[in-house]
Amino acid sequence: MDSCCGLIISCSKVPVPLRGISVEVQVKGFVADVCATLRYKNTEEKPIEAIFVFPLDQDSAVYSFEATVEGKTIVAELQEREQAHKTYDEAISQGQEAFLLEEDKSSGDIFSCSVGNLPPGQEAEVKLSFVRELPVESDGAVRFVLPTVLNPRYTPKDHDMSVTAAIPRLPADKIPYSLALNAHFQSVYGISKIESNCQLEPIQYTDGDKLSAKVSLAQGHKFDKDVELLAYYLQANTPSAMVEAGLPDAVEGSIMADPVVMLNFYPNIPETKEKANSGEFIFLMDRSGSMMDNMSSEQNAPRRIDSAKETLILLLKSLPLGCYFNIFSFGSEFSSIFSESTAYTQESMAEAVKLVNQMDADMGGTEILEPLKRIYKTAGRPAHPRQLFVFTDGEVGNTKFVIDEVRRNAHNHRCFTFGIGDGASTALIKGLARAASGTFEFITGKERMQPKVLQTLKCSLQPMVKDITLTWILPPGVEAKLLSGTPTAIFQGQKSIVYAQLKGKVEQGTEGQVSLAYSFKDEMVANVLRFTLKLTQSERPTMHRLAAKVVISNLIGGENLEEKSEEVQKQIVETSVQSGVISPLTAYVAVNKETKNPVKGPPVQRSIPLYGAPVAMACCMPMPRMMPGGPPRALACSMAAPGGYKPQIAVCHFPAPTPMPAMPLLPTPELADPTSGPAEGLSEPEIAVCYWSDSATVSDGATSAPAEGSPEPKVEVCYWPDPASVSDGATSAPAEAKAERALFQLISLQNADGSWNLNSELASVFEMSEEVLKEKIPDPVNSSPRL
Known part of the structure; x- marks a missing residue:
């Protein structure tokens, strides 16, 4: 049996060096520029290496990383990944403080930040910056999300273990570090409102025309959900073009040296009157x-x-x-x-x-x-x-x-x-x-x-849009090199973004035009976007970095990097290093070479805990289905051992199977007092005894007891819910949730042809009798058994 589970652990005995995270967000239109600051302090009596694994959106282009120690700022260098690791390891071995930021090779939405050789009592700050495009929701909201939840990733047999499997987990109210977030929104179309799934301070409009606004996250965020901000502009679905000047000190011919244009299309696909009946x-x-x-x-x-x-x-x-x-x-x-x-x-x-x-x-x-x-x-x-x-x-x-x-x-x-x-x-x-x-x-x-x-x-x-082409009309001597590729899919109401590098001498103020054409139901349709080549020079070349991220993503193509040719890997590294946008083949590294007192001996590794769902076990490796007969007698589980966060293997012995309902295992509310008995509505406890073991000694389906000299077994007391105490839905939902439930019930009763059967089930949705419902229906419809 292959299994790998993570248990929520108690970190009361292990200090967490991460003290707080502060985030500044600048949103201009449909692009966000974000700077996150991580504050560390080593409260232990020995040097540590703090490792923080965290999520970012797949489309985030991380372009800067720096560290501040004792008032000195050290700007990190983006190096080829293996070289960055070598630089970091050599610095650690020489007793120097070192900092490393890298993207996970298996998944582009996981990053890892290492702070090495942080001496006792010392503080440090690291800053990372990234930009990303913002999507427009179906209701017109521009959506920004700061991911704070990173769930364990399941790894099938014969694949490398996910880095998320070794992360220690804590309940939301036990996370020892804080989050502060300030977001500034700017839109030439005006901002009507900003909403969030989290509690915000009141919105502040910073000008009379409501073209800019500021919001802040209220104190006490528990890290149990991602932070989502929804900005509603007075006009969102408007085609636009932005041109950004190249950097004068960039490598000639590179993306960063030439102007880049970002085009936002909103294709107007003709409505089809034919009723879909295929697929x-x-x-x-x-x-x-x-x-x-x-x-x-x-x-x-x-x-x-x-x-x-x-x-x-x-x-x-x-x-x-x-x-x-x-x-x-x-x-x-x-x-x-x-x-x-x-x-x-x-x-x-x-x-x-x-x-x-x-x-x-x-x-x-x-x-x-x-x-x-x-x-x-x-x-x-x-x-x-x-x-x-x-x-x-x-x-x-x-x-x-x-x-x-x-x-x-x-x-x-x-x-x-x-x-x-x-x-x-x-x-x-x-x-x-x-x-x-x-x-x-x-x-x-x-x-x-x-x-x-x-x-x-x-x-x-929607029928497939075919034969998509882009046609450019630019001033003489100027050519467009497509960076994002021609769109492969176009949908009504969906934004389509195109990046291009402008080669040649661009005269300020000249005009450009691009036509997005496609075939739809055997008819040719064209959407034309005209723009002025007004080059804007910015300290933050946002368009260039977004374009570089797109180029890197297209070169990777969702495939395993090991299967890529040396030429493609070289292109990925070159684009990454020239643009400063991190990739799976590069990493940021910074070394404090002026460390006054070099650290002696290897630092103690401390993994920063993340939020873990309040369940007894979260499975992330192959595991048999849970049968009504109860859990297996023993499980080999990968978890973080209390006291050091070092990934270990725990063998969990369960009591003999007893009949139980097919419901989730719930931790007892009073784990500190297993003798207190089950809470109301819960059956007698099941006790799982877990002990720590070296992974090499655990075989598939391990059932042996702890070896002599093993650490003291860990006892988890869990209760199975009494079936009579568990209902299908919420017992006291607010009015909006009740309305949502009624709508779903109405949909669930609908027939395949869109009609409803006029019966008591339908009447109950409207909280009335079948007779009363019939009285409220117009006569021509009332005579039919269906609506």
Whole structure:
């Protein structure tokens, strides 16, 4: 048995050197420039090496890293990755303070910051800066997200362990460092309001025309959810072009030396009057153990699996008659509800909805690669374009392998993805959609999913846009070198961004024009964007850095770097170093060469703890499905050992299996007093005895007791919920949640043809009797048994 779980640990005996994080956000239109400052202090009596693994959005272009020690600022140098590690290690061995920032090779949304040889009592600050494009939501909001949740990534057998598996975890109220965030928004269109999923200080408009505004995060953020800011501009979907001058000291011919233009298209695709009645819709549902977690830490928050199921049912109810569909579930294994895609009828839809309602997060790990391969091996149906929908919390360790599989099959389908819950991997969710010309959405917290679901379905029903071309008209002697590539997919209402490098002598104030043309239902359509070549020189060449990030991402292409040719790897490193934008093949390193008292001996490693969901175990390696008979007698679990955070192996011995409901294991509210008995509504406790062991001594399915001399066993007391005390939904939801639930109930009762059966179930949604409902319906409709 392969298994790897993380337990929430107590860090009371181990000081955490990270004291606080402060973030300054500058948003201009649809681009955010962010500077994050991490404050450290070593309160121990020995030198330490602090390692902080944290999330960033996949599209973030990290362009600066510096450290400040004893009033002196050390600007880091971006080096080839192996050279940066060598520089860092040599500095540590010589007793010098050193700082390292790198992007995880397996997933572009994970970063690691190392602060090495921090002497006792000393403080240090490190700053990292990044820029990123901001998406526009279906309701017109410009969305900025600062990720603070990094969930453990599941790693299938025969793949390298994810760096997230070794991160120590704490409950939200035990995180010992703080977060402060200030955000400044500027828009030439005016700002109507700014909303957030977190508590904010009152918005402050900094000018009379409401063209700029400032908001701040209220104190006490618990790191249990990403920080999301939604800015509503008075006009958002307007095509635009921005031209930025090159840097005079940049390498000649490089991206940074020449002007760069950023084009924002909003293609106006003609409405089709034909009713869609074709298509093969395949839904891939994540039913791994992590989908059992709640969408948020708030009371009565739904589980991820329940939000995913609601999303899927909403899609099922909205499919066109005449199409074909199938639903796959995956975890450590996979299955489908039909042996092959079946015709969409009232009967097949009703059967599918019934089976979806029975689904639970009970299939172990997150092995998405094998079901994808099975889907792609199945031949599609003629005249029914295949559309793949993926629902997952994104806790996948082999991200690049999964994206590469989708990319290899992009010629015969489109892929649409839904990231469920905070911490969903942006590298996976965005990467899958982009690999197969689809769209992506993130559903978090109490966010209304209906607009996002319907927007995605509308995109999937839109006929494919073909023959996309870009035609430039520029002044004589000026040429456009496309950096982002020609768009591969265009959808109504969706922004399409193009970056280009302008080669040649650009005269200030001259005019340029670019036409985005495409074929739609055998008709040619063109969207023309005119712009002035007014070069702006900025201390922060934002457009250049975003363009460099796009170039690096395209060169990587979602594939394993080891499979890339030496020439491509060289191009990645050159683009990264010249632009200052970090890549998986480069890293930032800084060394304090003027250390007054060199550190003697190796520093003690301290991993910074992150928030961990309040569950007994979070599985991140292959694990058998939990059966009604109870948990296995023993599990080999990778976890952080108390007192040092060093990844260890724990063997957890459970009591003999006893009958229990198929419900999540809940930690007792009073772990400090296991004799206090179960709380109201909970059954007698199950006790798991865990002891620390060297990984080399643990074999698959280990069942042996602790060896003599092993550390004292760790006792965890857990209670299984009494089935009678657990209801299907929240017992006391606010009015808006109640309305949301009523809407979903109404949708779930809808027939495949869009009608409703006039019966007591429908009447109960409106909280009235069937007779009263009939009285309120107009006579021509009332005479029919269906609405």
